[in-house]
Amino acid sequence: MKKIMRKQQKSNSMEIKLFEHQEKALEQTEQFNRVAYYLDMGLGKTFVGSEKLWELNTPYNLVICQKSKLEDWYQHFKKYYSDDYKVILFDREKLEYIEENSILIINYEKAIVRPELKKIRNFTLLLDESQYIKNPKSQRTKLIMNELKPNNVILLSGTPIDGKYEELLTQINLLGWKIKEKMFLSHYTYREWDEKELKYKIIGYKNIDRLKRKLRNYGCVFMKTEEVFDLPKQTNIFLKPKKTKAYDEFIREGIVELEDRTLIAETVSVGTMNARLLCTAFNQNKLSMLKDLLESTEDRLIIFYQYNLEKEAIGNLAKELNKPISYINGDLVDKNAYENKKNSITLVQYQSGSFGHNLQKANKIIFFGLPNRVSFFEQSRKRTHRIGQERPCFYYYMLTLGTYEWKNYQTLVDGKDYNDELFKEE
Incomplete structure (x- = not known):
């Protein structure tokens, strides 16, 4: 219903025409307010994430991305959502007051030094390349996991892990699955004792189908390019x-x-x-x-x-x-x-x-x-x-x-x- 209303209201902004696979991703997560779109390169995560942000319809919105993607996100929201939101590159502006219906865009490094972010309430948080919060000890991860208080969360990534399933832990905690590290390692990894380093090391993984089902139950969508388009050899x-x-x-x-x-x-x-x-x-x-x-x-x-x-x-x-x-x-x-x-x-x-x-x-x-x-x-x-x-x-x-x-x-x-x-x- 909201999509229909939005198309009727659009005048200055360009109308987004989603691909079938993008519509499918949104439909699969319609009931979730915390989602992860793990879509392969070229499948348009930006469009899926921005549409989900619009559908969640909070007064304030925060997009955190790589420095190199700031301008891309700014131009995307200005082009397609200027009727709905005031779009702000937050690394360039200092704001005493944030208007409702705003989208603040900032990079991971700058987010750490902007205390204003910790005061925002009633907002949707969108993390582009969400694998950037895989290290629970990093400043950016501590900020996002412990100090920001989003109502809704959207994670975007084409490579959510660097070949290690344990790197998903911070992301799935942010989605609402509050599994502890010890429990995760027990259920999904094989480990052996390393005499040199005097600690357990992960040597393999188990119960991956169960892990995938659990992730889907917490709003994760996985999609490879090859499933959608016929690409060259x-x-x-x-x-x-x-x-x-x-x-x-x-x-x-x-x-x-x-x-x-x-x-x-x-x-x-x-x-x-x-x-x-x-x-x-x-x-x-x-x-x-x-x-x-x-x-x-x-x-x-x-x-x-x-x-x-x-x-x-x-x-x-x-x-x-x-x-x-x-x-x-x-x-x-x-x-x-x-x-x-x-x-x-x-x-x-x-x-x-x-x-x-x-x-x-x-x-x-x-x-x-x-x-x-x-x-x-x-x-x-x-x-x-x-x-x-x-x-x-x-x-x-x-x-x-x-x-x-x-x-x-x-x-x-x-x-x-x-x-x-x-x-x-x-």
């Missing part, structure tokens, strides 16, 4: 550059001298980073193989990387070959070459570019190095394999022989399998 291609003597020396000694720097495994994290760089930016074998690949095609290419040293090494190759370059990273989003040059190379940093960017003008992705998170791995592939893509998609994995990169790849694939299991029909 995906092909994996493995390129195997040789490792260097420097890599072996670093793994053996924990230190290695290069021409212009010394790499030391000062801590575990620094050692891991340097071992990676010895497989990527400091591996001339991989760089030579990449150069051959770049020279072999005039197609648009997307290249994912992690560190600035990798970006510099790839960028130098692209410039040497006179390839137009676009960048998507924490400092810069410049898609000009990608949009306008068929032979362009787009360098994408995992953390900044795995989510929210449509890159289906390209159909080839090169993974210069791999990410350390399953969500980055899954979502990076979806940048090209999404609605609007009409060509087969190719993924080139550059995995250095005899190094940790192969184990890293297998870990990501195993985590992806756990994530996919959530989306399967029972």
Whole structure:
């Protein structure tokens, strides 16, 4: 009834025409005021989430998202809901008074330092990329779980877990399933004692069908792109550059001298980073193989990387070959070459570019190095394999022989399998 009334009232705002699968998601959750739309990339979570927010009809609304998505959410609500709401980018404005029928949009980092949010009552909370609250000890999670008091909750994510079901705990608590961590681990995980770390470690999962039923009973909807649209075929291609003597020396000694720097495994994290760089930016074998690949095609290419040293090494190759370059990273989003040059190379940093960017003008992705998170791995592939893509998609994995990169790849694939299991029909 409300949908009909809304369409009659619309004058300045554009009318939303939902796809059948989006209507289905809303119908499945009609009786819930706390919902999670775990919809695969390209299925329009934004439209489903905003329509649910409108249907819940609270005087105040708070949308928390990534910094890179602020403008997208602002433009979406201005375009489709300007008749119904005052839309406010809350990271830019300081408000003494918040009018009714407002939508406040803020990023996760800024939300932590805006005490005004804790005073809002009678509101709907929408979390975009809700996996951002998986860590119960983080400031953003503590704010959302303990200090905000929403009447209604909408969670949106295409990758709700990074291959670990226990990462769902904060999200399902927010939906109203108040299961304790100890009980969750007992019902849904296999664990064994680790003598080195003197604690139990999770080695597998159980009762997943029961978990999925329980999640659906608390307003969760799972949907894969393949269930809705026929997308082109995906092909994996493995390129195997040789490792260097420097890599072996670093793994053996924990230190290695290069021409212009010394790499030391000062801590575990620094050692891991340097071992990676010895497989990527400091591996001339991989760089030579990449150069051959770049020279072999005039197609648009997307290249994912992690560190600035990798970006510099790839960028130098692209410039040497006179390839137009676009960048998507924490400092810069410049898609000009990608949009306008068929032979362009787009360098994408995992953390900044795995989510929210449509890159289906390209159909080839090169993974210069791999990410350390399953969500980055899954979502990076979806940048090209999404609605609007009409060509087969190719993924080139550059995995250095005899190094940790192969184990890293297998870990990501195993985590992806756990994530996919959530989306399967029972």
